[in-house]
Amino acid sequence: QKEVEQDPGPLSVPEGAIVSLNCTYSNSAFQYFMWYRQYSRKGPELLMYTYSSGNKEDGRFTAQVDKSSKYISLFIRDSQPSDSATYLCAMTHQGAQKLVFGQGTRLTINP
Amino acid sequence: DSGVTQTPKHLITATGQRVTLRCSPRSGDLSVYWYQQSLDQGLQFLIQYYNGEERAKGNILERFSAQQFPDLHSELNLSSLELGDSALYFCASRNTGGSYNEQFFGPGTRLTVL
Numbered sequence: 001q002k003e004v005e006q007d008p009g010p011l012s013v014p015e016g017a018i019v020s021l022n023c024t025y026s027n028s029a030f031q032y033f034m035w036y037r038q039y040s041r042k043g044p045e046l047l048m049y050t051y052s053s054g055n056k057e058d059g060r061f062t063a064q065v066d067k068s069s070k071y072i073s074l075f076i077r078d079s080q081p082s083d084s085a086t087y088l089c090a091m092t093h094q095g096a097q098k099l100v101f102g103q104g105t106r107l108t109i110n111p
Numbered sequence: 112d113s114g115v116t117q118t119p120k121h122l123i124t125a126t127g128q129r130v131t132l133r134c135s136p137r138s139g140d141l142s143v144y145w146y147q148q149s150l151d152q153g154l155q156f157l158i159q160y161y162n163g164e165e166r167a168k169g170n171i172l173e174r175f176s177a178q179q180f181p182d183l184h185s186e187l188n189l190s191s192l193e194l195g196d197s198a199l200y201f202c203a204s205r206n207t208g209g210s211y212n213e214q215f216f217g218p219g220t221r222l223t224v225l
Contacts, residue, residue, distance in 0.1 A: 036216075043113065043201055043216035044154070088154060097167035098144070098156035099214065 003027050006089055006102025015111050019076040023089035023102045026070065030091040030100075033065050035074045038086045038104065047087075048074065079109045114138065115204050115217035123223045129190040132220045136183055136204030142166070143185040144205070144214055145177055149198040160185055192224045 006023045013019055021035075031052055036044035048063040050056045050072075056063045062075040072091075076083055089102040114137035124130055136143050145157040147170075156169035160179035171177075174192075179185040189196060199221050203214040 034213075041219075043115070043203075043218050045113065045216065046213060049213060090154075097142075097159045098169050100156070101154040103153040 001026065002103075003100050004089060004091060004102045007105055008103045010106040010108060012108045012110060013079060015079060015081060015109055017079050017109075019079050019083070019107060019109075021074040021076075021087050021089075021105050021107070023072050023091075024070055025072075025091060025100075027091075027093070027100075028067075028070065029093040031094055032092050033063070033072050034090040034099070035061075035063055036088040036090055036101075038088060040085075044088055081109045081111050084108045113215040113217060115202060115215055117200075117202050117217040117220050119220060120218065121221045121223075123225065124192060125225055126192055126194060128192050128224075129188065130192065130222065132187040132189070132200050132202075132222075134185045134187070134202030134204075134217060136185070136202075137206070137215055140204035140206055140215075141183065142205040143179055143183070144203040145171075145185070145187050146201045146203065146216075147198050148201060148219070154201070157187070189222070194224050197222055197224045 004025045033050045035048040037047045038044040050063045053067045060077045064073045086104040086106045088104040090099040116135045118133045141162045144159045148154045157171040159167040177187045199219045201219045203216045
């Protein structure tokens with residue numbers, strides 16, 4: 001079993017829809033949670049960063065962390081075709097150097 | 112543009128060969144991370160260097176090695192290449208003054224082993 005599980009999709013939704021992306025994890029030591037966006041043939045870019053449990057909002061994006069359930073989510077409101085990309089969750093813990101990534105979910109927003 | 116540069120963009124080679132991938136971190140970043148991204152394994156951490164010294168090792172094969180030079184650029188050496196080594200290789204650098212573990216990724220090198 002992988003430390004971080006993420007449904008690879010693909011996920012296809014119409015423009016303007018609310019998108020929900022999720023990851024589950026098994027390592028209770030994880031404290032730092034990130035969402036990266038990766039466009040085709042590009043490197044991942046950091047989208048959201050959250051420490052421990054709770055919510056964080058940035059424009060149309062909301063990240064949620066539920067450590068009790070070992071479950072994290074990324075919500076995208078008013079989705080746009082430009083949001084079409086692969087979204088990767090990543091996490092790590094205090095003192096660790098490496099990030100542990102989910103498989104990534106390929107998202108397509110249809111105009 | 113993340114500020115991290117990687118060369119070459121594409122590399123096509125044959126089994127048994129050796130290649131070197133190069134990475135220049137963002138200005139001021141002392142940490143360099145190498146990752147491998149394949150369709151079946153996703154993005155996997157390989158190795159990290161900090162100011163010229165190895166700091167952490169992940170799922171890096173013995174056929175692979177890396178180093179970081181005094182000017183902070185890093186090279187990943189892959190030898191005795193196998194078909195399964197075909198993947199995207201990313202370098203990331205970290206701003207030690209920023210958020211914890213906020214890593215900035217380069218555009219990657221796509222390696223194809225034939």
